[in-house]
Amino acid sequence: MDLTVIWAAIIALGLFMYIALDGFDLGIGIIFPFFPDDSERDLMMHSVAPVWDGNETWLVLGGAALYGAFPAVYSIVLSSLYLPISFMLVCLIFRGVSFEVRGKANRTKNLWNLSFILGSAGATFFQGVVLGAYLQGIPVKNGVFFGDAFFWVTPFSFFTGMGLLITYSLLGASFLVIKTEGDLQRRMHGLIWPLTLVLIGFILVVTLWTPMTDPHAASRWFDSPARFLLYPVPILVIVVATFMFNAMRHQHDSMAFLLTIILVFLGYIGLLFSIWPYAIPGAITLWDAAAPRSSQVFLLVGAVVIIPIIIAYTTAGYWIFRGKAEASTHY
Structure with missing residues (x-):
């Protein structure tokens, strides 16, 4: 049993769960400026108020698992990536405070609206920047970082930052279709298809850009014996987009969110x-970076206990607060 692969899978799972879950409440903050009515904004925030902090547990799990x-x-x-990660965390702090304070603020409500918007958009953008810098490759020499503090400031990393803004916006809009009704829900329906097209455009550009700048990715995509496993993905993206168009035309409440999750997963x-098999693309493999087997075994015992608990209370939270959000409800 290769514990290194198991731990890579656990971290990959944690990151995907974070993207899928915290992505939609960050997305609500990103599309917040386009809905200036206070009652609609209250409803949008109430739709995620009971679950947003639990969603971030998956980020903590991924970070702790990576450390161990x-x-x-x-x-x-x-x-x-100290600077973009720090910027991301500062944005998450301001966003978290806005959740708690905005509902009780009167004179400063607009200030906390701005905090929610900028915190959500900033955290998302810097997550995308981190992703882009990671994909392009981190300068490593003798097992340590030896590059410039601003090596992450590149067109590609900024492009992936913008792409993640679109991804989370789509997640947020499709989640609000489930949680709202009436005119607000209809306008969310209207957002989903244009956002889907823009996201597919970003996916296409990144798909073309990545192998042009990363020889290892180009080799994996075009020369690796496993490349045939990847070839159905573009076809599946087209299929999902077709289903999304039909779902929006018939205004299905939950189908759009499910299809968005599938699109993100692809x-x-x-x-x-x-x-x-790299942990740092082009520099360090998973096995070179792994902790000793004894440490992996010790950590795995804890993971076997904690991950089902996280899944259980996350599921319970969504079950308890299922149904449409109500503007008059406070949490």
Whole structure:
């Protein structure tokens, strides 16, 4: 049993769960400026108020698992991407405070609206920047980062930052279709198809851009014996987009969110395929970066206990607060 692969899968699961769950409440903050009515904004925030903090548990799980199972990667990523990660965390703090304060504020309500918008958009953008810098490759020498503090400031990383803004916006709009009704729901329906087309455009550009700048990704996509496993993905993206168009035309409440999750998952699969088997693309493999087997076994015992607990209370939270959000409800 290869514990290194198991831990890579656990971290990949944690990151995907974070993207899928926290992505939609960050997305609500991103589309917030386009809905200036206070009553609609209250409803949008109430739709995620009971669950938003629980969604971020998956980010904590992914970070803790990375620190324990792949300490070399944790060290390199934190030291190389310290600035965008710090900016992301500051944005998440302001966004979290706005959730708690905005509902009780009167004179400063607009200030907390702005905090929610900028915190959500900023956290999303810098997550995308981190992703883009990671995909392009972190300069590593003798197992440590040796590049410039601003090596992450590139057109590609900024492009992936914008792409994640669109991704989370689509997640947010499709989630609000489930949680709202009436005129607000109809306008969310109207957002989903244009956002889907823009997201597919971003996926196409990243798909073309990545192998042009990363020889390893190009080799994986075009020369690897496993490349045939990736070839159905573009076809599946077209199929999902077709279903999305039909779902919007018939205004299905839950189908749009499910299809958005599938679309994000397909992009995520392409990302994982591109970097395998590296922990730091082009520099350090998973096995070179892994902690000793004894540490992996010890951590795995804890993961076997904690992951079902996280899944259980996350599921319970969504079940308890299922149904349409109400503007008069406060949490």
